[in-house]
Structure formats: C-alpha cells, structure tokens
Amino acid sequence: MLIECDNLSVHIGKKSILKDISFSISPKEIVTILGPNGSGKTTLFKTLIGAITPTSGILTKKYRLRIGYVPQRLHIDETLPMTVRRFMNLPSGHSKKTVADALAHAGVPELDKQQIIDLSGGQFQRVLLARALLGNPDLLLLDEATQGLDHRGSADFYRQIASVRKNLGCAILMISHELHVVMRQTDRVICLNGHICCQGEPEVVSDSPEYHALFGLDQESEAALYLHQGHHSHSHLKQVSNA
Amino acid sequence: MLDDFLVRAMLASVGVALAAAPLGCFVIWRRMAYFGDATAHAAVLGVALSLAFSLPIFVGVLAMCLIMAITVSSLSGRGFAMDTLLGVMAHSSLAIGLVAVSFLSGVRIDLMSYLFGDILAVGKSDLLLIWGGAATVLFLIIWRWSGLLLSTLNADLALASGFKPKQEQMILTIALAIVVAVAIKVVGVLLIAAMLIVPAATARAFSQTPETMAIVAAGIGAFCGLAGLQSSYYFDTPTGPTIVCVCALLFVITTIVARAYRVLTTGEKV
Numbered sequence: 178m179l180i181e182c183d184n185l186s187v188h189i190g191k192k193s194i195l196k197d198i199s200f201s202i203s204p205k206e207i208v209t210i211l212g213p214n215g216s217g218k219t220t221l222f223k224t225l226i227g228a229i230t231p232t233s234g235i236l237t238k239k240y241r242l243r244i245g246y247v248p249q250r251l252h253i254d255e256t257l258p259m260t261v262r263r264f265m266n267l268p269s270g271h272s273k274k275t276v277a278d279a280l281a282h283a284g285v286p287e288l289d290k291q292q293i294i295d296l297s298g299g300q301f302q303r304v305l306l307a308r309a310l311l312g313n314p315d316l317l318l319l320d321e322a323t324q325g326l327d328h329r330g331s332a333d334f335y336r337q338i339a340s341v342r343k344n345l346g347c348a349i350l351m352i353s354h355e356l357h358v359v360m361r362q363t364d365r366v367i368c369l370n371g372h373i374c375c376q377g378e379p380e381v382v383s384d385s386p387e388y389h390a391l392f393g394l395d396q397e398s399e400a401a402l403y404l405h406q407g408h409h410s411h412s413h414l415k416q417v418s419n420a
Numbered sequence: 421m422l423d424d425f426l427v428r429a430m431l432a433s434v435g436v437a438l439a440a441a442p443l444g445c446f447v448i449w450r451r452m453a454y455f456g457d458a459t460a461h462a463a464v465l466g467v468a469l470s471l472a473f474s475l476p477i478f479v480g481v482l483a484m485c486l487i488m489a490i491t492v493s494s495l496s497g498r499g500f501a502m503d504t505l506l507g508v509m510a511h512s513s514l515a516i517g518l519v520a521v522s523f524l525s526g527v528r529i530d531l532m533s534y535l536f537g538d539i540l541a542v543g544k545s546d547l548l549l550i551w552g553g554a555a556t557v558l559f560l561i562i563w564r565w566s567g568l569l570l571s572t573l574n575a576d577l578a579l580a581s582g583f584k585p586k587q588e589q590m591i592l593t594i595a596l597a598i599v600v601a602v603a604i605k606v607v608g609v610l611l612i613a614a615m616l617i618v619p620a621a622t623a624r625a626f627s628q629t630p631e632t633m634a635i636v637a638a639g640i641g642a643f644c645g646l647a648g649l650q651s652s653y654y655f656d657t658p659t660g661p662t663i664v665c666v667c668a669l670l671f672v673i674t675t676i677v678a679r680a681y682r683v684l685t686t687g688e689k690v
Contacts, residue, residue, distance in 0.1 A: 228578045246580030253573065257449045258627040268566040268581050269574070292628070312581070 185234035196350035207349045218352045245309030249320040262289035319351035385403035432542045441641035442634040444616035447630040459512035460612040462488035464517030487598035495674030513653035537608035537660030553602035607660040618667040
C-alpha cells in the first residue's frame with residue numbers, strides 16, 4: 178500500500194470541502210479521480226501532498242514515499258530566470274545525459290537551454306512530467322495534466338502515462354474530467370463530488386447511475402462516442418461531425 | 421589598514437551588498453519588495469527601543485524587524501490584503517518609532533544617520549557586526565538554496581519533494597531582518613530596500629539561471645557600493661544615497677542597453 182485515506186474530511190474555513198473520503202492506492206495501480214468543478218479534486222491532491230491538513234480522518238503514507246507531482250498549471254514569475262535544464266535538476270542534480278534522455282523521452286528534446294517562460298503550454302506540461310519522473314517516484318500525481326493540450330496532444334500524453342507505468346513501475350493517481358480519454362489507461366475510477374459517489378473499474382463506473390447523475394448527458398454521449406470509436410478505426414469523420 | 425575610515429567604509433558597503441543582493445533576488449522573485457520595505461521601516465522603532473532600554477542598536481533593530489516580519493506573515497490571509505496590511509504596519513511603525521524617539525529626553529541622537537546611514541562613521545566593531553551578519557545570511561541562503569528556490573517556484577512542488585515552504589519562508593524572513601539590522605549603519609532605514617532590490621533587478625537582464633542572477637547581483641551590489649563611496653568622496657555628497665544613486669543609474673543604463681540589444685537582434689518593437 179502506497180497511500181491510504183481513512184474517513185478523511187477537510188474543511189476550509191467553515192465550509193466542508195471533502196467528507197469521509199476512504200480509498201487506497203497500491204503499487205503500480207493507475208487510478209483516476211473524476212469530478213465536476215468544485216468537487217474537491219484539487220483539495221484532495223493538496224491534502225495528499227501535505228499542503229492541507231485534514232480536519233479529521235487518517236492519512237497514511239508508505240515510509241519515505243517518493244511523490245512526483247505534476248500541477249494543473251504553474252505560474253513562473255518572469256523575474257525568475259530558469260532554464261529547462263536547471264528546472265530539471267531541482268531539487269537534486271542529475272547528469273547532463275540523464276536530463277537529455279528524460280526530455281527526449283517526454284517528446285521535448287533539445288529544449289534544455291530554453292527559458293521555462295518561453296515554452297508553450299504543451300511543452301511545459303511535458304517538461305513537468307519529465308521532471309517528476311526524474312525523481313524516480315513511487316506515486317505520480319497528475320492534476321488535470323492535459324488541460325490546455327489539444328486532442329492529439331492529450332492522447333499522446335496518456336499513451337506516455339501508460340508506458341511510464343510499464344517502464345518505471347510507479348503508481349499513478351490522476352485528476353481528469355474526461356473519462357472517455359482516460360478510460361483505457363486507468364485501472365480504477367473514483368467519482369468525487371465532495372464525497373466519493375462511486376468507485377470501481379471504468380466500465381462499471383461509466384454505467385452506474387451515480388456517474389450519470391454527476392455528469393449528465395454531455396459526458397454520457399461523449400463516452401458513448403468514444404466506445405463507438407474503439408470498435409471502428411475509420412470513425413474519424415463521425416468524431417468531427419459530432420464535435 | 422582598518423584604521424582608515426575610507427577602508428572601513430569600503431569593507432562595510434561591500435559586506436552589506438554581498439548579503440543584500442542575493443537575498444534581494446528572492447525578494448524580487450517572491451514579490452516581497454514591499455515586505456522588505458515594511459521590515460526596514462520597523463527598524464526605526466527598533467532604534468527607539470534600543471536607546472530607551474540602553475541595548476545595542478543591532479539587538480533592538482533585529483528584534484523589531486523579526487516581530488514585524490512574523491506579525492505580517494501570520495496576519496496575512498486573515499481578511500486583509502497583503503499590501504494593505506504592509507502599508508498600515510510599515511508607516512505606523514515608522515511613525516511610532518519617530519514619536520518614541522522624541523520622548524527620549526537626555527539622549528541626543530542624530531535621526532538622519534539612522535534614516536540615511538552614516539557609513540563614514542563605521543567603526544571596527546560595526547565592521548565585525550556587518551560581516552558577521554552578512555556571513556550568516558549568505559550561509560542561510562546557500563544552505564537552504566534548493567528548498568528556497570523550489571518553494572519560491574511553487575509551494576506544492578516543494579511539498580511534494582519533501583520541503584516545507586513555510587519553514588523556508590521563515591528563513592527568508594530571518595535573513596531579511598538580519599540584513600536590515602546590519603545595513604542600517606551603511607545606507608540607513610529608508611534606503612535598505614534599494615540595496616536589496618536594485619542590484620538584483622539589474623542582474624536579471626544578464627541571467628539565464630537563478631544562480632547566475634544571485635552571483636551577478638552580489639557583484640553589481642559590491643561594485644555600486646565602492647563606486648558610490650568614491651563618487652560621494654569626489655562630489656562631497658551623502659554616502660548612503662550616493663550608493664543608491666549609482667545602483668539606480670546602472671539599472672537604467674543596463675535596462676536601456678538590454679532593450680536596445682533585443683530590438684537590434686530580434687527586431688522586436690521598441
């Protein structure tokens with residue numbers, strides 16, 4: 178067991194953000210947290226990394242758990258000069274070759290001398306992932322990591338996630354609101370809306386009434402579209418006409 | 421050699437610059453400029469308290485700056501915007517300090533020397549204090565460098581890597597209080613913020629990484645200290661303000677040159 182939440186509740190001020198959250202993550206597992214805006218997804222992540230102290234409940238982490246964290250977005254002040262290479266070596270240094278390999282693997286080779294603030298959103302997201310992987314994490318936390326990426330970009334990103342688990346053997350916990358995209362890569366889905374509505378395998382969750390109540394018809398038709406695509410490789414046009 | 425007041429002044433200005441400039445980089449990166457200003461203003465109250473209780477100036481100023489910095493840190497995020505809070509605290513403590521000094525009958529103090537510094541009157545013990553303080557600040561910054569940098573970049577990234585951003589913030593706060601307390605003799609309360617910010621801002625144009633920015637800033641600060649001292653000797657002007665004028669001049673020149681260089685090389689619009 179890498180991390181375990183037992184009846185975790187978080188209040189910010191007087192407002193209850195998370196209530197009675199219980200789940201655990203095993204090594205090499207890929208778990209997706211799904212929830213509408215304001216459902217407490219990011220708060221849950223912040224609690225897991227220790228930025229927020231839970232009001233009640235118990236959070237247990239494996240001794241010396243190494244966490245790789247890829248935030249939703251990262252604002253870097255333009256007064257702070259930072260090359261990609263320097264960022265990759267923060268907090269601990271790696272050899273030039275290790276950094277170059279990590280960047281190449283992330284699909285952004287030869288960026289190492291660029292300033293971080295000059296990167297595009299997609300490039301920066303890949304650099305963030307590459308940096309998180311350099312720390313050789315037990316658990317990778319991805320907070321809406323594909324936000325700002327186009328369809329192709331996010332598909333590439335998730336393919337890379339799958340290969341990360343295969344090659345590095347780390348567990349992955351990610352936040353997403355696109356079940357249809359993550360479905361194939363994830364072992365388990367947790368639907369969050371202040372509390373855990375339902376959890377289980379993606380196919381089970383996407384058929385459950387709780388899931389439909391939470392996301393309404395939009396997501397449902399998108400999910401159906403995705404499943405449909407899964408069987409027909411030439412359904413490109415259909416997707417365009419539906420989009 | 422140390423018997424010459426000019427040599428002592430040179431060493432004092434270099435000492436302050438070496439500590440203030442790298443710390444100033446963090447002040448800029450974290451957008452704490454006003455925070456530094458407020459801490460410096462509180463120093464006047466510290467001077468008044470030291471005189472009232474016959475304490476060494478350094479002790480009173482350090483204590484007051486720490487109290488100020490910790491109060492602001494803990495009050496922020498409790499219903500007041502940071503800039504409002506700092507505006508209230510900074511100017512109130514300056515005013516209270518000035519009023520408190522006027523109550524101290526029987527003590528003749530030259531208020532101007534605390535507001536604008538009196539570098540030519542730096543003694544051997546002051547020099548020891550300045551270099552001791554500067555070494556402490558540099559040690560703190562170098563020792564905690566990775567944690568400070570990562571916390572500055574993003575608190576959550578730092579937490580995930582096992583650092584404690586609040587602790588790093590506290591280290592910066594303490595370093596800031598030490599710099600103010602040792603720099604009061606050199607540039608005075610009102611101009612300390614300039615020694616923190618202007619060399620670091622100047623260094624930004626030449627820097628690709630945070631480390632080069634901190635080192636270049638220290639170099640620029642030390643150069644401005646020496647050049648300012650020479651200029652004030654030559655033009656017979658007050659030393660602290662002259663040092664800051666040199667810093668400002670260098671900032672303006674490098675900003676224009678860097679801008680012109682970019683326009684010429686990349687064809688960017690002016």
